[in-house]
Amino acid sequence: MRFDDSKIEEIKSRVDIVELASEYLTLKKAGRNYLGLCPFHQEKTPSFTVNREKQIFYCFGCGEGGNVITLLMKIANKSFPEAIKHLAQKTGVVLPVRTFGKDGREKESLHDEIVHLNLRAAQHFARNLSSPAGKIARDYLQKRAVTEETVKQFRLGYTPDTWRSLTDDIEGGGLSLKLAEQAGLVIAGKEGGYYDRFRGRLIFPIENIFGEIVAFGGRILEAGEPKYLNSPETPVYTKGKNLYGLNKAKDAIRQSGFCLMVEGYFDALSLWNAGVRNVVATLGTALTRDHLELLRRYTQNVVALFDPDAAGLKALDRSLELFLGANMHARALILPEGCDPDDYIKKYGREKLDELIAVAPAISDYYIDNVLGDGKTFEENRDLVKTAMEFINKINNEIEKNLFIKRIAEKLGIDQTLLKREVHRKATYGQTGVAVRKESSKIKMNPLEFNLIRLMLEYPQKTLLVESEKILDYFLEPALKRLGEKIIENYKLLGYVDINVILPSDEDKPLRESIYKLSMEAPPTDDHMVERNFADNIQRIREKWYKEQKRLIQLQLRQAQESGNGELTRELTCQKQNVMKEEKEYVQKQ
Numbered sequence: 108m109r110f111d112d113s114k115i116e117e118i119k120s121r122v123d124i125v126e127l128a129s130e131y132l133t134l135k136k137a138g139r140n141y142l143g144l145c146p147f148h149q150e151k152t153p154s155f156t157v158n159r160e161k162q163i164f165y166c167f168g169c170g171e172g173g174n175v176i177t178l179l180m181k182i183a184n185k186s187f188p189e190a191i192k193h194l195a196q197k198t199g200v201v202l203p204v205r206t207f208g209k210d211g212r213e214k215e216s217l218h219d220e221i222v223h224l225n226l227r228a229a230q231h232f233a234r235n236l237s238s239p240a241g242k243i244a245r246d247y248l249q250k251r252a253v254t255e256e257t258v259k260q261f262r263l264g265y266t267p268d269t270w271r272s273l274t275d276d277i278e279g280g281g282l283s284l285k286l287a288e289q290a291g292l293v294i295a296g297k298e299g300g301y302y303d304r305f306r307g308r309l310i311f312p313i314e315n316i317f318g319e320i321v322a323f324g325g326r327i328l329e330a331g332e333p334k335y336l337n338s339p340e341t342p343v344y345t346k347g348k349n350l351y352g353l354n355k356a357k358d359a360i361r362q363s364g365f366c367l368m369v370e371g372y373f374d375a376l377s378l379w380n381a382g383v384r385n386v387v388a389t390l391g392t393a394l395t396r397d398h399l400e401l402l403r404r405y406t407q408n409v410v411a412l413f414d415p416d417a418a419g420l421k422a423l424d425r426s427l428e429l430f431l432g433a434n435m436h437a438r439a440l441i442l443p444e445g446c447d448p449d450d451y452i453k454k455y456g457r458e459k460l461d462e463l464i465a466v467a468p469a470i471s472d473y474y475i476d477n478v479l480g481d482g483k484t485f486e487e488n489r490d491l492v493k494t495a496m497e498f499i500n501k502i503n504n505e506i507e508k509n510l511f512i513k514r515i516a517e518k519l520g521i522d523q524t525l526l527k528r529e530v531h532r533k534a535t536y537g538q539t540g541v542a543v544r545k546e547s548s549k550i551k552m553n554p555l556e557f558n559l560i561r562l563m564l565e566y567p568q569k570t571l572l573v574e575s576e577k578i579l580d581y582f583l584e585p586a587l588k589r590l591g592e593k594i595i596e597n598y599k600l601l602g603y604v605d606i607n608v609i610l611p612s613d614e615d616k617p618l619r620e621s622i623y624k625l626s627m628e629a630p631p632t633d634d635h636m637v638e639r640n641f642a643d644n645i646q647r648i649r650e651k652w653y654k655e656q657k658r659l660i661q662l663q664l665r666q667a668q669e670s671g672n673g674e675l676t677r678e679l680t681c682q683k684q685n686v687m688k689e690e691k692e693y694v695q696k697q
């Protein structure tokens with residue numbers, strides 16, 4: 108569900124963050140700010156800071172921060188739409204009734220149109236499932252003991268092995284097949300016309316966290332390939348950015364304090380069917396950073412299911428790196444050889460699974476014990492040290508890093524200080540990956556760019572202006588540029604920006620802190636001033652960029668002239684003229 112930006116601003120202007128926070132904790136005035144004991148971490152002296160002028164909060168202890176909306180989301184476990192509705196009611200802001208076009212139909216964006224069409228397709232698939240033709244699929248579900256209720260909750264469906272079942276339905280309803288093609292539901296034939304993408308399959312609608320159907324997965328029911336077929340990427344669906352079942356599981360995840368992560372639809376479905384509700388599936392793709400960013404809003408604790416075979420260990424290795432990078436606590440659930448979650452829960456029941464989950468080791472421990480193993484010969488040990496060092500270098504957090512060094516040294520029977528020195532040497536001499544992951548703590552504080560990032564975080568509704576001006580292309584600091592891109596991407600995806608999702612790791616804390624310090628110190632402004640601030644900042648970044656380009660070209664030019672390289676001199680002179688021309692045009696436009 109999307110909301111009008113102006114309505115969100117109206118809501119924000121009518122609620123007071125100090126009052127809202129005071130509903131949940133006790134605040135005392137301290138200078139310009141209000142201080143209290145942080146609700147997000149255990150503490151004895153208050154470091155939870157609320158600033159009334161800027162309507163923001165930040166905890167200098169744990170690094171949680173945000174505005175009145177993200178505060179409510181975090182403190183009352185609400186989703187973004189829930190928080191907006193709650194605050195709208197509280198402040199008496201009326202959320203707009205959707206607008207209607209000339210033909211009396213709701214006016215929709217492409218996103219809404221595709222989601223609408225997907226819903227219609229899901230209804231078509233569901234009707235098929237309960238029709239006589241759907242017997243084969245119903246038999247299959249019955250064989251796997253999937254209940255009626257689960258079928259309804261997950262809106263399962265069926266599509267017969269014919270070419271135009273859905274195509275005819277869409278056409279018959281007077282809907283656009285071109286749009287259906289964009290939605291990935293139908294495929295354009297070589298000789299014109301369209302045909303169904305999904306044929307002879309059990310259908311799993313894939314929902315986003317708002318409960319909108321964004322894609323479909325289909326499992327073949329008779330012989331044929333592939334066994335599982337997914338929607339292609341569409342304007343509403345990007346692979347690796349959705350977790351199957353998250354919309355349904357999110358409340359259970361919050362309540363239980365962790366998320367059980369499996370691979371396939373059926374794994375998630377059968378666990379849900381057996382009463383395990385805090386379960387999501389990665390949809391058959393490998394785990395991604397985006398998955399974790401999505402999940403991190405509900406919990407930091409994950410129990411991930413892995414196969415005990417070589418492929419499973421490889422997946423575990425990859426996931427471990429991502430979990431460490433996102434600062435999440437992951438444990439590895441390994442089922443007995445050859446058992447998938449469906450088999451396991453049917454054979455041993457829910458309680459046995461809960462027992463396994465309760466004793467699941469931290470992924471890092473499992474990795475040390477099972478992947479590093481214990482080498483017998485000197486040669487084997489030497490290889491293991493190499494693997495171990497690569498592993499240690501993936502760890503962001505210094506305390507955890509030292510802990511691992513200790514454990515690995517013990518495991519391999521080598522001297523801790525030696526291993527430490529070796530790790531340090533590797534890290535300093537350009538181990539790939541490490542430098543990149545650590546960059547945020549080392550960001551050079553280009554003040555203009557930093558200030559624009561701060562403004563984007565404080566006034567996310569203005570980020571689209573930053574995008575349309577393409578100002579990020581004029582950033583000199585690549586890390587700040589990437590941060591800016593992430594803010595825009597998050598805002599477009601979710602309608603709000605949560606700094607703790609954008610900068611999740613402990614390494615990012617200094618940066619988060621300086622952003623909030625700057626925000627709290629900057630004087631409050633009205634909307635008109637905010638716009639001027641953005642415009643000024645954008646202009647000055649452009650000017651600085653031109654200055655820097657000219658300086659760099661001049662430097663190269665001097666070198667080229669000194670070494671008598673005529674061709675390069677001409678080329679650089681031309682470059683310089685181009686930059687100056689662009690600058691002149693830009694200045695004239697201002």
Ligand SMILES: [Zn+2]
Binds near residue numbers: 145167170
């Ligand atoms: Zn805190």
